[in-house]
Amino acid sequence: MNQSLLFPISNDYRSCINLDGLWKFQFDPNSIGTKENWNNHLPKPISMPVPASFATFFTTKEERDYCGDFWYETECFVPSNMTGKIYLRFGSVTHRATIFCNGVEITSHEGGFLPIVADITSVAIKGQKNTIVVKANNELNEKTLPCGTVMTLKNGNKLAKPYFDFFNYAGIHRSVYLVNTPEDAIEDYSVTYTLKGKDAVVHYDTVSRGNHDITVILKDQEGNEVCRNEGASGDLYVTNAHLWKVRNAYLYTIEVILHDGSTVIDSYEDRIGIRTVRIDGTKILINEEPVYLKGFGKHEDFDILGRGFNWAIAKRDFECMKWTNANCFRTSHYPYAEEWYRFADEEGFLIIDEVAAVGMMRSTHNFAAAGTGQYTYFFETPTVPALLKNHLTQVEEMIQRDKNHPSVFSFSLFNEPETTSTYAHDYFKAIFDHARNIDPQNRPMTGAFEKNSAPEKCLCYMLCNFICLNRYYGWYISGGPEISDAEWKFRDEMNRWQAKDLNVPFVFTEFGTDTLPSEHSLPSIMWSQEYQDEYMEMNFSVFDSYDFIQGELAWNFADFQTSEGIMRVNGNKKGVFTRQRQPKDVAFVMKKRWADK
Secondary structure (H helix, E strand, O other), X not given: OOOOOOOOOOOOOOEEEEOOXXXXXXXXXXXXXXXXXXXXXXXXXXXXXXXOOHHHHOOOHHHHOOOOEEEEEEEEEEOOOOOOEEEEEEOOEEOEEEEEEOOEXXXXXXXXXXXXXXXXXXXXXXXXXXXXXXXXXOOOOOOOOOOEEEEEOOOOOEEEEEOOXXXXXXXXXXXXXXXXXXXOOEEEEEEEEEEEOOEEEEEEEEEEOOOOEEEEEEEOOOOOEEEEEEOOEEEEEEOOOOOOEOOEOOOEEEEEEEEEOOEEEEEEEEEEOOOOEEXXXXXXXXXXXXXXXXXXXOOOOEOOOEOOOOHHHHHHHHHHHHHOOOOEEEOOOOOOOHHHHHHHHHHOOEEXXXXXXXXXXXXXXXXXXXXXXXXXXXXXXOOHHHHHHHHXXXXXXXXXXXXXXXXXXXXXXXXXXXXXXXXHHHHHHHHHHHHHHHOOOOOOEEEEEOOOOOOOOOOOHHXXXXXXXXXXXXXXXXXXXXXXXXHHHHHHHHHHHHHOOOOOXXXXXXXXXXXXXXXXXXXXXXXXXXXXXHHHHHHHHHXXXXXXXXXXXXXXXXXXXXXXXXXXXXXXXXXXEOOOOOEOHHHHHHHHHHHOO
């Protein structure tokens, strides 16, 4: 990383100007934009909201399903009094982008779920409007994350074919800022914690440009100074520390000040929570107290917005999760907008933060292929070295961005890849080794395994500090009238895991049924709300039978959009809530269970 990923703030020394709104937009199906200098201005643009997914606004299939190059443009006034460094910061552009300012290429970025920081200091013209152009692309391949492929229809149009079960939304999905910092500035900080009885020590490290003094101050929630220290690295001793607890958050404010004597050059404030994370045998410990994970796999997905971040949706989601008595969610299957983590910090929710390593099985119906024994030689192809490089980079960017959030207690480094070959083991060992080397808090590392990753065949589970399983016994396996067999098969697999005596926690990160809120049946049938209830009760019975199972994250929090197919009726309907965030019957089942769990 050559640029700071600190979340933008404004104070007396730095500023951020939000550039969200209506931008200009144009498809480029023949990839002529670069040759025809669209980096200066788009020739025939339409209006497009930012942040949002472009697919949700159109009324033709060709535009909704568009795959290829596309461009955005806006104007940005740069005040004449700006000094120091001037950046553009995009929360994300899916899946890859090149940024231009006044026609000049500034930077390119691969990966659609992490920030892009473009230094425009040398080309920005102060005191007037500057032209910002983004060339983006949403094609899928096996060299980048998430994985998939592209087919070309007979009419010449490209069509994305994901190896994953969610819609391939694309666009500028998160807020864009014009950021101004001093020439010499604070670029990053990291915190770790040690508990000492009722007290705590906050260990900090800072990164800054220039040779200047550093002072670090810690303040309580009322804004009172608790302690301070001098130096780029050091300790802050907190007496009678308020700990950040699950569903009972307490946040301190940390202020990093860059100065020469009494002259302040830069200052950056953020909120942190004092808490520790540790795995002890089969227990997950937060502040040395065991916690049972209750919650959901989620998606950034909503009507009209697609994958675009919206504070109102986030607020509703947290209120619904709190109502169910949940305490955790996984950012399946990619890092979410930073605002989700800041909100979770406030609410005391735990997060399994997942990199976009999904689709590492060569199947456009991987959800159905799980458990069939299908093997696609995914990690034995010439694209693997390029994929590994991109995977390592995205893990590094995710950890750099999210490392200080108290809500993030674990990083998930894959979802449902092929894990039954030595090729896969060697690939993921490199990923896990790198992640462990760069996470200052030494969090537990994990990944989510599908049914083919059986206890006798999987060669990657030993890389994880705790094991996450995605299982659909009673849905994809022995569904409907065979649910009694499904439970037998489920228990048989768990008995085989138990026999390995791994002495690590297991967490179920996916289990669920597609369910229509309008469908009722007595006796139950698949897709009815009654069957969803029965399915969940069966799973809960299995979970409660094994003391090494330490969490249950249902799939999914809410219905979400997918590619079209004969197994999907306008999206995946496994939500405990509808896509509009209204409860299905099973939400009340889970609320009751989690009240006492």
